[in-house]
Amino acid sequence: MRNIDARAVTGSRNKSDVRHSQTKGPLSSCLANEIRVDLWDEAKSFREFNENFKTQLWKMTAAELTDHVRKRRVSATEVTEAHLQRLADVNPRINAVVQEFPEEAMQEARRVDGTITRGEDPGPPCGVPFTIKENVDRTGHVTSNGVRLLKDNLAQTDSPVVANVRKADGIIVGRTNTPAFLLR
Known part of the structure; x- marks a missing residue:
């Protein structure tokens, strides 16, 4: 032992x-x-x-991260920073994430930390970073469906998936590639 x-x-x-x-x-x-x-x-x-x-936070599972954030072993801000740093280190070589949301992600992480500091119960994936596909609407961001012709297709509302992740205190850090004309 x-x-x-x-x-x-x-x-x-x-x-x-x-x-x-x-x-x-x-x-x-x-x-x-x-x-x-x-x-x-x-x-x-x-x-x-x-x-x-x-x-090393980016190596942990969602369940492990949630446990650490809930028990204040680490903050949602630190988890998000670690994931954004990993994204910056690796994404230039693999180009998986085509749109990053670092400022919004950090703002959401600070909000989650505030929720925990106030003693309120955060949602199930509290402080866990997520990515969404390029065909999923996020308010104020272009939803191109992997097609250059749709480069000006600005989402007016969050898709139900995004709304639910955000409501549950998950943190969306970026959008990943999709095949052209992927169905929504």
């Missing part, structure tokens, strides 16, 4: 709040636990561990 210092998980620097968790045999299958163990082993300090943990 190996003990893992859980200060970064609890967000506490107070030694009386530190709790140790244990993994038995091979590391837990939970990616977040694997990341924490690996990063803690490599870190020289709590500050370094915390920074490494935050840069």
Whole structure:
């Protein structure tokens, strides 16, 4: 068995709040636990561990991110920043995301953080970044359906999918490619 210092998980620097968790045999299958163990082993300090943990947020599942945000281990703003950074690092090579919404995503993340700070219950995917397809309407953005002729097709309202994601405190960070003339 190996003990893992859980200060970064609890967000506490107070030694009386530190709790140790244990993994038995091979590391837990939970990616977040694997990341924490690996990063803690490599870190020289709590500050370094915390920074490494935050840069690895994009590797976590939606359920893990939601749990971390709800329990204030990490903020929705930090999760969104990590995903936007990953998008900036990778998307130029793969061109999967054709329209990015960094300012709106950060605004939504701050709103989710405010909801949690006020003690209100956020929606199920609170603080989890999402992308939508190019054929899904988002108010104030062009819905081109992958067709250049529709480059001026400005959406007047959110599609039901977008409205529901936003209502549930999910964060839309961009739009991904679609084949031309994809049905809506």
